[in-house]
Every structure is written in C-alpha cells, then in structure tokens.
Amino acid sequence: MSTVAFIGLGNMGGPMAINLAKAGHTVTAFDLSEKALAAVKAEGVNIAASAADAIAGAEAVISMLPAGQHVLAVYLDEETGILKQLNKGALVLDCSTIDADSARALAKAGAELGVGVMDAPVSGGVAAAQAGTLSFMCGGSAEDFERAKAILAGMGKNIFHAGDNGAGQVAKMCNNMLLAIHMIGTAEALQLGANNGLDPKVLSEIMLASSGRNWSLEVYNPYPGVQENSAASKGYQPGFMVDLMIKDLGLAMENSIDSKSSVPMGSLARSLYTAHGMAGNGQKDFSSILNLLRKPS
Ligand code: NAD
Structure with a gap:
C-alpha cells in the first residue's frame, strides 16, 4: 500500500x-x-x-x-x-x-x-x-x-x-470525440422518435436490441425519465459538464490541425456543444445537448 x-x-x-x-x-x-x-x-x-x-x-x-x-x-x-x-x-x-x-x-x-x-x-x-x-x-x-x-x-x-508519455491523452481525446458524436446522435434519434409520438423508453429498448446500440443510449440515456438515475432524469445535474466536453472537443480540433486529420463529425459536435454552452448550459451535464434539439414546449 x-x-x-x-x-x-x-x-x-x-x-x-x-x-x-x-x-x-x-x-x-x-x-x-x-x-x-x-x-x-x-x-x-x-x-x-x-x-x-x-x-x-x-x-x-x-x-x-x-x-x-x-x-x-x-x-x-x-x-x-x-x-x-x-x-x-x-x-x-x-x-x-x-x-x-x-x-x-x-x-x-x-x-x-x-x-x-x-x-x-x-x-x-x-x-x-x-x-x-x-x-x-x-x-x-x-x-x-x-x-x-x-x-x-x-x-x-x-x-x-x-x-509513451502523451499517448494516454491521445487515446482519451479520440474516445471523447466519439462520445460527443454518439451522444448527439442518440439525442437526435430519441427526439425524432418522440416528435413522432414514440415513447423514448420503448424506442430506447428497441434501439438497444438493434444496430443503433451505443454507450450513450445504454448507460447515459439523454432523454429524461428513460433511466431513473441518469443525469437527464435529475435536471441534467453533472456528471460531466458541457464546458468540459467543449474543452475536450477543442483539444481534438487543435490536434486534428497539427496531425492533418480530417474530423468532420468531431468538428460539427464541437460547434453544437459550443452553441449549447453559449446558451447558458455550460455547467449542465453534457447529455443536456438533447435540449438543443427539442421543440420549445
Ligand atoms: P470538476 O470541475 O468537478 O472538478 C475539478 C476540481 O479541481 C474542482 O473541485 C476544483 O476546485 C479543483 N481545482 C481546480 N484547480 C485546483 C488547484 N489549483 N488546486 C486544487 N484543486 C483545484 O471536474 P471533474 O468533472 O471532476 O473533471 C476533472 C477532470 O476529469 C477533467 O479534466 C475532465 O475533463 C475529466 N473527466 C471528467 C469526467 C466526468 O464524467 N466528469 C469523466 C472523465 C474525465
């Protein structure tokens, strides 16, 4: 010890x-x-x-x-x-x-x-x-x-x-860029279903048993009420703050310039998270990106 x-x-x-x-x-x-x-x-x-x-x-x-x-x-x-x-x-x-x-x-x-x-x-x-x-x-x-x-x-x-030194951070940068992309994609699909009258819980169960299955859907569902203990069901209390996701996507974008990598989906995810953060959501959990895609009630 x-x-x-x-x-x-x-x-x-x-x-x-x-x-x-x-x-x-x-x-x-x-x-x-x-x-x-x-x-x-x-x-x-x-x-x-x-x-x-x-x-x-x-x-x-x-x-x-x-x-x-x-x-x-x-x-x-x-x-x-x-x-x-x-x-x-x-x-x-x-x-x-x-x-x-x-x-x-x-x-x-x-x-x-x-x-x-x-x-x-x-x-x-x-x-x-x-x-x-x-x-x-x-x-x-x-x-x-x-x-x-x-x-x-x-x-x-x-x-x-x-x-070697730095390789852990490169792995993390790649992982979080992918996380941002599939969180937005998951929120988009759930909201599309809800806009068409589907119950997001039922739609989540269907997609979890289908090819749309992913970590955001399974472990960190962004739709309120689908999972009892998710950040979404607790008013998007963090969790992992939008501001920290914007930082991580910024790291990926800076690196993509240095390493001459094409990252179109990561770039769009950074723009969407930045807009969401600028609208006053920086301290909320990153799954609150769903609210960017919701019709005003
Ligand atoms: P946080 O903002 O909740 O915690 C950061 C803490 O650091 C705060 O308590 C702050 O007071 C303290 N701090 C800042 N400057 C300090 C200093 N000079 N001396 C001592 N303490 C200081 O952030 P978090 O969510 O715990 O994230 C921390 C890191 O982990 C970030 O780099 C984040 O990107 C990463 N991360 C977060 C998550 C998540 O789900 N929250 C997941 C994976 C990785």
Whole structure:
C-alpha cells in the first residue's frame, strides 16, 4: 500500500480519492474548494491545507483537475509548483483530460528531477468513479506503468498502457470525440422518435436490441425519465459538464490541425456543444445537448 497525495476533488476526483482510501492506501488530499474537502474527509481521506502539505512524504501524487493550465500550474508554477518538492523516485499520475503536449512537458520536467510521470486520463464518468470501475489510459514508460497499476487498481478495472508519455491523452481525446458524436446522435434519434409520438423508453429498448446500440443510449440515456438515475432524469445535474466536453472537443480540433486529420463529425459536435454552452448550459451535464434539439414546449 502506498502513501498518496490527491489534488482535485471534484465530480470525479472526490469519489476516486475515497475509493483509493478504501483500497487501503493512505490518502491525503487538497482542493481549492472547502466543500469538496469536507465531502471526502468523512470517508477516510486526510485533508491538507495546500497542495504542498498534501505531498509531504508521498510516494505518489494523483491529480484530477479541469484542464491543462490547472495541471501545469499545480506542478510547475515557479513559486508553488509541487513537482520540484517531491522526493526523488516519486510517481505522478495525472488523471485529468489535458492536451498531449502539456502531458509530455510535465513528463520531461519530471524526468529532469528523477520523478516518474504518467498521463492516466479516465473514462466511465461519475458512476464508474463512484463504483471504482473506471478505465485508465496510460502514457509513459513500462516501468512507471507497472508501479501505477498497483495504485490505479484501487479506482478502476481496465488499465491500459497506450504508449509513451502523451499517448494516454491521445487515446482519451479520440474516445471523447466519439462520445460527443454518439451522444448527439442518440439525442437526435430519441427526439425524432418522440416528435413522432414514440415513447423514448420503448424506442430506447428497441434501439438497444438493434444496430443503433451505443454507450450513450445504454448507460447515459439523454432523454429524461428513460433511466431513473441518469443525469437527464435529475435536471441534467453533472456528471460531466458541457464546458468540459467543449474543452475536450477543442483539444481534438487543435490536434486534428497539427496531425492533418480530417474530423468532420468531431468538428460539427464541437460547434453544437459550443452553441449549447453559449446558451447558458455550460455547467449542465453534457447529455443536456438533447435540449438543443427539442421543440420549445
Ligand atoms: P470538476 O470541475 O468537478 O472538478 C475539478 C476540481 O479541481 C474542482 O473541485 C476544483 O476546485 C479543483 N481545482 C481546480 N484547480 C485546483 C488547484 N489549483 N488546486 C486544487 N484543486 C483545484 O471536474 P471533474 O468533472 O471532476 O473533471 C476533472 C477532470 O476529469 C477533467 O479534466 C475532465 O475533463 C475529466 N473527466 C471528467 C469526467 C466526468 O464524467 N466528469 C469523466 C472523465 C474525465
């Protein structure tokens, strides 16, 4: 069992830190939000007054932060950055979804200090974070991957080694572009059926047993009332925020320019999510994209 510092206790990081503590690791966590700290304190996670305090004696650090700028600031800020304060031989696992170039820059800085760094973004959403069944997509050395597995196993069930540093983020970027596309497609099909008088629950059952079956339809249905515990049935409380999906689609678009890749569906998905976010839905769950396609009641 390891001594682990956990930075970023939001919708994902909170339940991940709790599961890690339940798995027997000693977890000390920090978040800028007092509310986020209070939520994990009752569940066996030690809380710290700063990121620097959280890493005291840590063999590994896990971060679950919104975007690349937060990750680079936490680790590399000239004054407060924690990377240079870590013990030699420590392991950093950044589970946030960020651009591959920032992940590689962090790994390079870590290598210069004798600290192993892996990008280890996740898939599965809040439900999988709570259940400890996340998928991890890791980028880094084979040696660091072996060390990481023992820790990540406390929070997930599928742990993949995608390749060198940055490869985990590339895998995550591809996955989330596909997720955005099939969430919009699923919402579009369900709304088309509803506009024609079909019960979205019955239509979902039909498509789940047919060739339209997909994760958004099966696990994260965007139509209110089809699944009791879905974000859609709870007023689109996140979950996974529209603003974060816009960020992820932005990463895919920037990368598609650099890698000269044609991504017409991803590009359209980014435009639709951006319009939806600009209409005041940025903090809602990403399955609320259905409302963009609904007739006003
Ligand atoms: P969130 O906004 O709920 O949580 C982020 C947390 O980071 C917040 O509690 C915030 O206070 C904290 N934070 C920000 N800056 C900080 C700093 N400098 N020091 C300490 N804490 C700081 O976001 P989330 O939904 O938990 O997502 C986190 C990451 O995981 C994102 O990169 C997201 O794209 C990715 N992700 C989210 C989901 C999902 O379903 N929500 C699924 C897979 C991946």
